[in-house]
Amino acid sequence: MTRAARTLVRSGDVLLHWIDGQLSLVRLGSAQRIPVPTGAIHVLDAFSQAREPAEVAARFGRSDSEREAIAQTIADLERIGALRDPERRYDELYFDAFSGLVIHETMLRDSPRLDAYARAIAAQVRPGDTVIDAGTGTGVLAMLAAKAGASKVYALDRARVGEIARELFVRNGVADRVEFVQTDLDDFNPPERVSAIVSETFGHIGHVEGTVGALGRLARRALVEGGAMIPTALEVHCAPLSAPEVYRARVGVFAEPLHGLDFSMVRRTVMSSARSEECIAAETVLAAAQLANRHEFLTDDAEVWERQLLFGVERQGRFDGLGLYFDLDLGAGVRLSTAFDQPATHWHQTWVPVEPMDVEQGDSIGVRIRLSPAARELRKIDLDVHCGVLRADRLDPEYRSRVFVR
Numbered sequence: 001m002t003r004a005a006r007t008l009v010r011s012g013d014v015l016l017h018w019i020d021g022q023l024s025l026v027r028l029g030s031a032q033r034i035p036v037p038t039g040a041i042h043v044l045d046a047f048s049q050a051r052e053p054a055e056v057a058a059r060f061g062r063s064d065s066e067r068e069a070i071a072q073t074i075a076d077l078e079r080i081g082a083l084r085d086p087e088r089r090y091d092e093l094y095f096d097a098f099s100g101l102v103i104h105e106t107m108l109r110d111s112p113r114l115d116a117y118a119r120a121i122a123a124q125v126r127p128g129d130t131v132i133d134a135g136t137g138t139g140v141l142a143m144l145a146a147k148a149g150a151s152k153v154y155a156l157d158r159a160r161v162g163e164i165a166r167e168l169f170v171r172n173g174v175a176d177r178v179e180f181v182q183t184d185l186d187d188f189n190p191p192e193r194v195s196a197i198v199s200e201t202f203g204h205i206g207h208v209e210g211t212v213g214a215l216g217r218l219a220r221r222a223l224v225e226g227g228a229m230i231p232t233a234l235e236v237h238c239a240p241l242s243a244p245e246v247y248r249a250r251v252g253v254f255a256e257p258l259h260g261l262d263f264s265m266v267r268r269t270v271m272s273s274a275r276s277e278e279c280i281a282a283e284t285v286l287a288a289a290q291l292a293n294r295h296e297f298l299t300d301d302a303e304v305w306e307r308q309l310l311f312g313v314e315r316q317g318r319f320d321g322l323g324l325y326f327d328l329d330l331g332a333g334v335r336l337s338t339a340f341d342q343p344a345t346h347w348h349q350t351w352v353p354v355e356p357m358d359v360e361q362g363d364s365i366g367v368r369i370r371l372s373p374a375a376r377e378l379r380k381i382d383l384d385v386h387c388g389v390l391r392a393d394r395l396d397p398e399y400r401s402r403v404f405v406r
Contacts, residue, residue, distance in 0.1 A: 006085070007086060008086070009048075011081055039060075040082075043056065043060070106346050107200075112336065112342070112343045116330055117141055117144065119330075119332075120334040123332035124230060125195075125228070126195070127148075131145040131150045132156060132188075132190065134197060134198070135157055135200065135201035136161075136165060136180065137165070138164060143168070143169065143178065152177060153178040154179055154194070155178055155180045186218070189222065193224040194224065195228065196227055197222065197223055197230065199211070202347075204406075205325075205326055205405060206236055206326035216299075216301060233294055233297065235291060235326060236292045236294075236326050238309060239287060239323045240287055240311050241351070243320060246284075247321060247356065250275060251270050254270065271355075271401060272403055279344050280349045284323070287311035289340070304371065309367045310366055312362070313359045316360050317358075319357045319365060320353065321353050321354055323340065326338055327339070357397055368387070370384040381406075383404075384400075384401075
């Protein structure tokens, strides 16, 4: 089958302005200004509809050198987010956040995360192996792979962290074996299949950051048969909660006037927003957590899943939320868990509000939950929640909501 030629289209979130005598690209919602060549105006106009880069270069270039220069301009405009693949959802501001050290500092301080990955890499990467670190950031996992004996590590990241990562490679004596590549995971093809792929590109509930599907595609394209996938699987777990203090702080404040002003309409927005800012106390759990989904990276393609769960209430309380967390099966018997009763990680857990329902010990709570990528933003997810107390084969009361998670 002949593969269709790649096309690009102008991004809708960038503007061109003359600033101090220089044509600059300005991204909406950002103070970032990027100088671009004057010819970029005509190039961007040509991509008002999706077109092939070669077609545009041929249209404006009268010689081979001019066409090469235009092709380079097109590549530069795609790199900074002014042109995009119309088949993909981009969030350049998201990648910008990973281009400095602040966000990486938080992850490097996460001892449970780093310790688990270090054990898994040491157990599965062998001397002479070729490894991909997908979403390398500061390159810590790539360097751990090199330390375990890998002869070549491709450190991939879409964010502009190459300068930071390369300096760390030099400082740690692995620059001869670790190569930083600024790329999307879906765009990378190594010269030959690799022995292992390692990745920690997981946000809240594991699925935020939108890389679950891309990691599977990368593994099937680039990993040798029987090679190590670290992690091999992602599990999402769910439990009903009674956390009145959390509910009151997050939702209940809008039930009363604020300085005599009615802000009750804000409550609807709060009820559709999950929170992952702090750890959920284990004592707020009304029933033991259950597995909602297990995603095997080497075999699963689906980025959407739905599960029905039935919980037996273990104590009297007021059911006012769902708690979600994820575990990573890192292989070689190593697991990284973000459960309520495990050492805290930078992910915490995710609290999803529901309309409060009084429950008694022995009651049954029914939950149907559907997870899917957000329609227009790759790095966020939607949860469709349907839950209630099961009475005579029906939910009473019954609650439905669509919840946004980022």
